[in-house]
Amino acid sequence: MNFADSPQESTFRAKVREWLADTAPGYTVSRGAPEAERLVIARAWQAQKAAAGYARVNWPRDWGGTGGTAIQQVIFTEEEARYGVPSGFFGIGLGMCIPTLMKFADIATQNRFAGPALRGEQIWCQLFSEPGAGSDLAALRTRAVWQDDFWLVNGQKVWTTGAHYSDYGLLLARTNTDVPKHAGLTMFWIDMKTPGVQVRPIHQMSGGSDFNEVYLTDARVPDSQRLGDVGAGWKVSLVTLMNERVEGGKDRGPTTEQILALARSVPQGTATVLDDPAFRQKLAMWYVQAEGLRFTRLRTLTALSRGQTPGPESSIGKLVAASRLQELTGELIECQDQFGLIDDAAYAALGGSLHHDYLYAPGLRIAGGTDEILKNIIAERVLGLPGDIRVDKGVPFKDLPTGP
């Protein structure tokens, strides 16, 4: 057990720090800046990182990485987080879609997409969820029908993160309705400029539009864009989703230092909120949860570096982080008494980001697997408990009931 940098890690950290100090200040952007503005800076920053070998430190050289260790990637991410550089546009592509291509696409396709994704030139999205298929993803109804020399795709996707600025997407579609639902799915990649693909942003309760509806109307997809066998799409999607859980376990919301500073600044009687014993008890548990998640991620990395596969236990990251964010943002707003009503950036604590996180947290408990689904996954795949008794098992998809 060693939580200190090894000499090699320490050298790497120093090198990264030096590079960031020289480079990062030119690419900072406010979290509240318009998306288009952040995207421009994000692409430029990503290109800088790629040129320096820091875009994905732990990817193999063949993919444009530097063949570094997972720990080095963590070190880079830790150091990068000290700067207000943009993040978030490339995670789905680099963390989920490209790794799926690397496992299921031919070499030419891998070579075509890995570099541009790494350099921030191309952005990917994941066309999985549908209005009638969220937690029960395998119930999706978007059809891909073989027309002698292409697949004809019709249907609707929803909750597609970043579809409005994405160049490509991973598309999970139904190719057979006569077999049970999991067996009739096939995975494709698709160019988002394909005729018949229409993207409509969703206006979220938090005010922003990170997610979209994507309508597919007679969109043609060549068979060369198929990933895995016809009917094997479910297996392919599990690879994508497992990567989502590894990617998705990151912290959000105010840091401990920001929480302390806020609590210190709010008067309570003759003292401050930070002197309130009830508040201190809660603060302690938020800290313990955040640290628990941080070290759990590091334990997962140790498993990786010892050649073990990180399993569904990495599901706990998002499960804990989302509820924690909801509780702590609620408490931090409430501790300000009536002043907590204001989310005007000119007056509000942390420039309004606290209120934004508060309104975003309900979505975080749903996106990428609801709390309930994640608990099922832990119970079934980690603890080995039986699956729910299913009424759709073995039933051809076309015979499944879809409403009362």
Added chain:
Amino acid sequence: MDFDYSEEQKQLQQEARRFLLDRCPPSTVRAVLDNSAVSFDRHLWAGMAELGWLGAVIPEVHGGLGLGYVELCAIAEELGRAVAPVPFASTLYFFAEALLQAGSPAQQAQWLPKIARGELIGCFATAEGPGRPSGALTAVVEAGRITGVKIPVTDGDIADVAIVLASAAEAPGLYLVDLGQTSVERTPLSSLDGSRSVAILTFTGARAEPLGEKGAGRRLVDRILQRAAVLLAFEQIGGADRCLQMARDYALQRYVFGRPIGSFQAIKHRLADMYVKNELARSNAYYAAWALDTDAGELPIAAASARLAASDAFDFAAKETIQIYGGMGFTWEADAHLLFRRARQLSLVAGAPAAWAERLVAALSSRPVPLAAEAGA
């Protein structure tokens, strides 16, 4: 960086688990719990001495094995899992740690070899009643003699020597007191966890030898509690893990409405909640083990975090295991209550979680600059 036990440490842990499965089944715990005249299992204690566990972190020069603290943590986890009815924590985490941290070379040479050989049980006497008063202590040392009452003292009925926090002319200090003196009266009390004993120690002019710097008692107690908290956290995660395993196995065997109760989401989600708390506790505990082993500057924060997470996990796991067992869990015959009792014993023995939350926030809010590694949080 490496965030797990090493292969050797895992091997040690497996050996410990096998030994305790053989020598400390639930019947061993119950033999102590069911008999108010017995406070610990002598046979088990002797076996642990033979294996060298009692001298795990005691330097070789004093007859110990001179292992690292991560090794001791691995053993602690298994003792927690087995709900072992022995004065291991009192003797090693508190008494031996106090000697290692504050003892003179002569004091260390006098007591540590006896601990390593299993010939001495120690205890740590700080409390004088309910709550956490910050005022003066009633136990007072004058001219090398101690007078006053300590209540409760874990293992006070069976210990040979106590380390006592007492007032003196200056600020409070720590004192070594031989409990074999006629001027020491021990009164065993019934305890919430009957597999671990508590007693009242009444001193009426007993000889008391200063331990560590004069007037540094409070500071030393804090330091010893920090170190003990890490080791206790490992006992707690061992116990919490045992609860999860028991509850899971029961949920697979128990059928109602024609199916195992483990197929109902109400039960599955409860078990998943247990798993999550246990993992967060384990991760915090690993960090604290590293901080303890290397005496890192992060120890105060890491120890408090580990204790809070582990207390929360074991408390939750123990009570929800009884719930999942249903009516059976409420019987004396089911083992669930052994863990339920031990969970509370461990969460109080080094001070209640609320006090640790207070320590944690005090440390965080006085931290000059954010730790480098936390910048990304």
